[in-house]
Amino acid sequence: MRYEGTVYRPPSEARSLIIQITIGCANNTCTFCSMYIDKKFRIRKLEEVIQDLEAARRYYRYVERIFLADGDALVLKTEHLILILDKIKELFPECKRVGIYGTPKDILRKSLDELNLLYEHGLSIVYMGVESGSEAVITATKKGVPRADMVKAGRKLKETKIKLSITLISGLGGKALTKEHGAETGKIIGEISPDYVGVLTLMLDRDTEMRADLDAGRFELLSPLEVLEETEDIIKNIDLKPGAECVFRMNHASNYLSLKGTLPQDKEMLLAKITSAKKNVHLLKDDMFRML
Secondary structure: OOOOOOOOOOHHHOOOEEEEOEEOOOOOOOOOOOOOOOOOOEEOOHHHHHHHHHHHHHHOOOOOEEEEEOOOHHHOOHHHHHHHHHHHHHHOOOOOEEEEEOOHHHHHHOOHHHHHHHHHOOEEEEEEEEEOOOHHHHHHOOOOOOHHHHHHHHHHHHOOOOEEEEEEEEOOOOOOOHHHHHHHHHHHHHHHOOOEEEEEEOOOOOOOHHHHHHHOOOOOOOOHHHHHHHHHHHHHOOOOOOOOOEEEEEOOOOOOOOEEEEEOOOHHHHHHHHHHHHHOHHHOOOHHHOOO
16 A cells, blocks of 8 residues: 555544545645645546555455545545445455545535435545634635535535534634634534534644744634633534434544533533533643644
8 A cells, every 4th residue: 555645534533444545635725734735636546546455455354444535535536436435345345434535615516416326335424624613714714615615515415325524623713713613613513413523622733824823923822721611612502403413522632621422412411521621620631642
C-alpha cells in the first residue's frame, strides 16, 4: 500500500484499513485546518487504488472496516466509486462497513439515485465536516459553502440509507462569536438530524491562518470554562425532529471534558455533566494532555 503525506481519519475509524482514493482536499482554504496544506489535490488513478486494495488483502487476514480518504473522497465519479466498492466486496467479503469523507458540495453534486446506488454497492457512512451552524463563523473560517447548503446536503443524505456523521468544533468562533456559534451549532444539528455528531475542541497548528490571527491578536481562544458554556449552549439548542435519534460524542483527544450519549433521551444527563464540571474544574483535561 502507498500513502502520500499525513493520513487523517475520523476517530471511529481507528481500526479501519485506510485507502487513499484522493490526495488532499479540493477546498483546502479553512483557516483552522492544516491537514492537507502540504498536498495538492488530485484524484488517484483507479488502477493504483485497486493495487492498494489487492496489497492489503495479501497483508491482512481480516478487515472489518475500510475508510476511503483523503479529505473529500466522495468527489469521485459515481461509476469509479462503484468500481472501488465492488472490488472491496470481492476482496474483503468479511468487511462490514465502508466509510468516506464527503463535503456538502460532494453530496449535492450527486443525485439521490447515485447516492442510493453507492449504498447498494456497500457505502455505509459519510463523514461531513460542518464545524459550525453560524453563518458568520462559516464565512470567517472560509469553509467555502454556505450554511443552507450544509443543511441541504445533510438532509439529502438522510433521504438514503447511508449513515451521516457530522463534525463540529467548539471554540471555532472564538470569544467574539461564542454565543452565536453555540446557539446556531445546536440548531443545525436539529435541522440536519444526523445519525452521529462528533464535537472536537479547537486546537490550532502553527501553520494555520487562524493561528496567525491568534498571534496577531485578531482572534481570542476560549478558556476551558468558556468551552463548557458554549457546549452547554450547543446541547440546549438541539431540537431533533420527531422520531429522530442522534448519537452524540464529545470524547476526542482535543476535548477538555468527555461527553457521550444519545439524543434526545440523554440531553439532560449531558447538561448535568457540564454543570458538574463547571463546579469542579479539576474534572477537565489539562492542556498538556490535549492532542490531535
